[in-house]
Amino acid sequence: MMLSVVIMYAAFAYDLVRSDFVKLLSLYAALFFLSFKVIQLQKLDWKLLLGFGIVCRLVFLFAIPNLSQDFYRFIWDGRMIAEGINPYLSTPQEWMQSGNFEVVAQSRQLVEGMQSLNASHYTNYPPVSQWVYALAGVLYPKSILGSVIVMRIILIFADVVTFLFLRKLLQQLKLPQHRAFWYFLNPLVIIELTGNLHFEGLMVMCLLISIYLLLKKKWIWAAVLFGLSVSVKLLPLVLLPLFFHYFRKQERLNIYKLIAFYGIIFLTILITFLPFLSVELIQNFGDSVALWFNKFEFNASIYYVIRWIGFQTVGWNIIGIAGKILPIIVLFAVLALSLFEKNNSEKTLFVNMLFALSIYFLLSTTVHPWYVITPLAISIFTNYKYLLVWSFTVIFSYSAYCINGFNEQLWLVGLEYVLVIGFLIYEFNSSEKIKLF
Template identity: 80%
Template sequence: MLAVIAMYFTFAYDLVRSDFIKLISLYTALFLLSFKLIQLQKLNWKLLLGLGIVCRLIFLFAIPNLSQDFYRFIWDGRLIAQGINPYLSTPQQWMQSGNFEVIEQSRQLVEGMQALNASHFTNYPPVSQGVYALAGMLFPKSILGSVIVMRLVLIFVDIITFIFICKLLKRLALPTHQAFWYFLNPLVIIELTGNLHFEGLMVMFLVISFYFLLKKKWIWAAVLFGFSVSVKLLPLVLLPLFFHYFRKQEKLNLYKLIGFYGVTFLTVLLTFLPFLSVELIQNFGDSVALWFTKFEFNASVYYLIRWIGFQTIGWNVIGIVGKILPIVILLGVLVVSFFRKNNSEKILLISMLFAFSIYFLLSTTVHPWYVVTPLAISIFTRYKFLVVWSFTVIFSYSAYGLTNFDEKLWLVVLEYLLVIGFLIYEWKKEKLRFS
C-alpha cells in the first residue's frame, strides 16, 4: 500500500510527460500492484476504498502533467464567471481583439492550452461548463485554486460512482469487489483526478441513470442520461440500444421509450438553453466535426485505412474517411441494437460495451482518458478486454517528446493487437459457454 501511495506521489509531482520510460514504469507497477491488492484484499472494503481516496487526494495540489486541457477548462470557466458565452469566440480571437485583460492570467492560460486548442471553439457541453464556472467564480485569479476546485469535484464524483457501481453489481448478482477494478484502476485515478478529465462526471450520471432504469424509474433515468450527454456527447451512441429493452420489459413499452428519448433530449436542450444561439450551433458543430476530419491520434482501424490510402493514392485520406467512419459507427451500433435481443439488463450492458468499443475502434482519435467510459461499463459484464486496454492505452504517451510529437506506430500496433486479441479470446470463450 505504501509503495502505491509513494508511486502516485511521484506521478503527481515528479514526472514530465516526455519521460516515457519513467511514465510507463510507474504506470506498470501501479497497475500490477493495484490489481494484486484487489485480489488479496477484496473483502477489506474499508482498506481499498480508503486507499482509492488517498491516492486521489495525493494529486490535490499538483498541476496536471500529462494534458493541457485544464487550461481551456479554466479559460471557459472564467468567461462564464464574467457573464460571457464561451461558445462564441476562440481564445486566440480574444487575445487578438485586445479584450484579453478581462480574463485574469489570459496569456498564461492561452500559452498553456497551446495554439491548436486556442484556435478552436470550445466543444465542452454545458454541464462540464458548470464545473469550470464554479472554479472560475471561486478562484478567478489562481490557476492552482481552479485546479483544486475541479479536482475536489471529480474526487466526489468518483466516490458517488463507486457507490452506484456497487448497487448495480448487487442488483445484477455480480461480485461487488469488481467495483474496485474501476475505482482503483490507475487510468481512472491518473486521467480523471490527476489530469482533470470530465469523463468521470459523465460516467457518474450514466451509471446512476442505468440504476434508475433498472428500478423502472424511467423519467429520472432519462433526466440523468441527458445530464450525462451534457457532460460529453458520447452517450448519444447508446440511445438506439434501448429499443428492444423498452419493448420487451413487462412494465415498460414503446410509448415509454419515446418518452425516455423525449425527456433525454429535453434535458440536453435545457442545459444548453442559457448559451443557445445560432452561432453556438455552428461553432459547436464545427468543433465536434474536427475530431473526425482533422485530428488523428492513437487510432486503430483508421490508421490501417490511412496507410492503405498512402500506399494507393499517396496522401492522407482523413478528410474523406473522417466523414465515412461516423456512418459506419452508426451502422455498427444499429446492428448491435436491432440484431441482439437487448431485453435484459445484462445483455443491454454487454451491448453498451460493444457499442462503445465499435465507436473507439473506428475513431480517428483515442486519448487515454476516452477508455474510462467503456471500462466503467465493462465492470458489469464478464468481458475484461477493457481492463487490458486501460493498461495498453498508456503506450500512446510515447508520442510526446521534449520538443516534438512523434507517434511510435509499433506501440500503437502492440496496444491494439493485445486488446483485440484478448477481445477475440473472450468472445470465443463466451460463445463456448453458451453453446
C-alpha cells in the same frame, strides 16, 4: 504495499514530465500490478479499499496536471462564464487578438498553456462541464491552482459516487461486488480523472445513476440523468439506440413510454444548453465537434490502417473522406446491435453497450487514454476483461510526446491494439471466460 502505491502516485503527480516515457511507463506498470494485487488481497474489505482509493486521489490535490494541458481551456471557459461571456462564441486566440485579454485573469498564461491548437478552436465542452468550470472561475478567478483544486474535488466526489453505484448495480445483477474496484482503483481512472482533470468521471457518474434508475423502473429520472451525462460529454449518445429492445421486454414495447424516454433525454440536453443558446453556438459547436472526425489523428487503430491504404493508393491522407464514412459505419453497427441483438435483459444490455462503445473507439480517428474509461466502467458488468487490458496498453500512446515535440510511435500503437484485439478475439471465442480473482 498500499504505502508504496501512494508514494508512486505522489511521484507521478509531482515528479514526472510527460516526455519521460520510460519513467511514465515504469511507474504506471508498477501501479497497475500493485493496485490489482491490493484488490486481490483485500477485496472483501470494501471500506478499506474505498478509503485507499480516496487517499490515492487526494495525493494529486495540489498538483498541476502533467499529462494534459486541456485544463487550461477548462479554466479559460470558466472564467469567461464568470465574467458573463459566452465561451462558445469566440476562440481564445480571437479574444486575445481583439485586445480584450485583460478581462480574463492570467489570459496569456492560459493561452500559452493550452497551446495554439486548442486556442485556435471553439470550445466543444457541453454545458454541465461548463458549469463546473464556471464554479472554479467564480471561486478562484486569479489562481490556476485554486481552479484546479475546485475541479479536482468535484471529480473525486464523482468517483466516490460512481463507486457506490457500481456496487449497487453489481449487487442487483448478482455479480461480485469487488469488481467495482477494477474501476475505482484502476490507475488509468485515478491518473486521468483526478490527476489530469478529465470530465469523463462526471459523465460516467451520471450514466451509471441513469442506468441504475432505469433498472429500478424509474425511467423518467433515468432519462434526466442520461441527458445530464450527455451534457457532460456527448459520448452516451452512441448508446441511445440500445434501449429499444430493453423497453420492448421490460415495458412490453410501450412505444409512448419509449418516445417519452428519448424525449426527456433531449429536453434535458436542450435545457442545459439554453443559457448559452444562439445560432452561432450551433455553428461553432458543430464545427468544433467535426474536427475530431475530419482533422485530428491520435492513437487510432483501424483508421491508421485505412490511412496507410490511402497513402498507398492515392498518395495522400484521406482523413477527410474516412472521417465522414467511419461514423456512418459506427451508426449502422450500433443500430444492428439494437435491432438484431436482444437487449431485453440487464446483463445483455451491458454487453451490447460495451460492444457499441468498443466499435466506436476502434473506428475513431482519435483515442486519448481517458476515452477508454467509459467502456471500462461498462465492462465491469460483463464477463469481458479486454478493457482491463486496454486500460493498461492505452498508456503506450504517451510515447508520442517527446522533448522535441510530437512523434507518434506507430509500433507501440500497433502493439497496444494487437494486445487488445487479440485478447478480445480470445475471449469472444473462448467457452470459458477468464476469471481474474
